[in-house]
Amino acid sequence: MRVLGLDPGTRLSGWGFLEAVEGHIQQVRWGCLVGPRRASRPAVLAHLAAALAELLATWQPQVAVVETPFVARFPKASLQLAETRGALLAALGRWGGEVVEYEPARVKAWVVGHGQAAKSQVAWVVQRYFNLPEAPPADAADALALALCHLFAVKALAVPGVGS
Secondary structure, three states: OEEEEEEOOOOEEEEEEEEEEOOEEEEEEEEEEEOOOOOOHHHHHHHHHHHHHHHHHHHOOOEEEEEOOOOOOOHHHHHHHHHHHHHHHHHHHHHOOEEEEEOHHHHHHHHOOOOOOOHHHHHHHHHHHOOOOOOOOHHHHHHHHHHHHHHHHOOOOOOOOOOO
8 A cells, every 4th residue: 555644834745655565664755845935825835736746646645644734823824734735635636546634633642652742752753663764854754654644544554562
């Protein structure tokens, strides 16, 4: 199963790609979609959507997993985050594949063990789980955690410590 996780941000959105074959991770890739600096908001959103379309064509996931929205502390940030999610969801709609959404607390509970984990804890667990030489950037680590959560949820991977 090939899964693309997406962690939308206002100008930078993390992505993480996992491929699991017969219960084992075969590929781990990650990065960030970055909107151009000093560009208008519509131009940033168009850039993020186009970059996502390229990512989908490159990795050909079977499912995309997106973090559900949450209300940020500042109303303007919440609106910009919603705009980014909308642009990414529109690109996913054009792609036409399966899209699944998970709440941040659920992802953290599956991956870290509790739903209030800090971004640094998620990055640390992702680094250890995939035996990476260094932790991915926080947004990419969150995206990998989303993809990992989905693989656990559909039982494409065994949850560590459960049933073993």
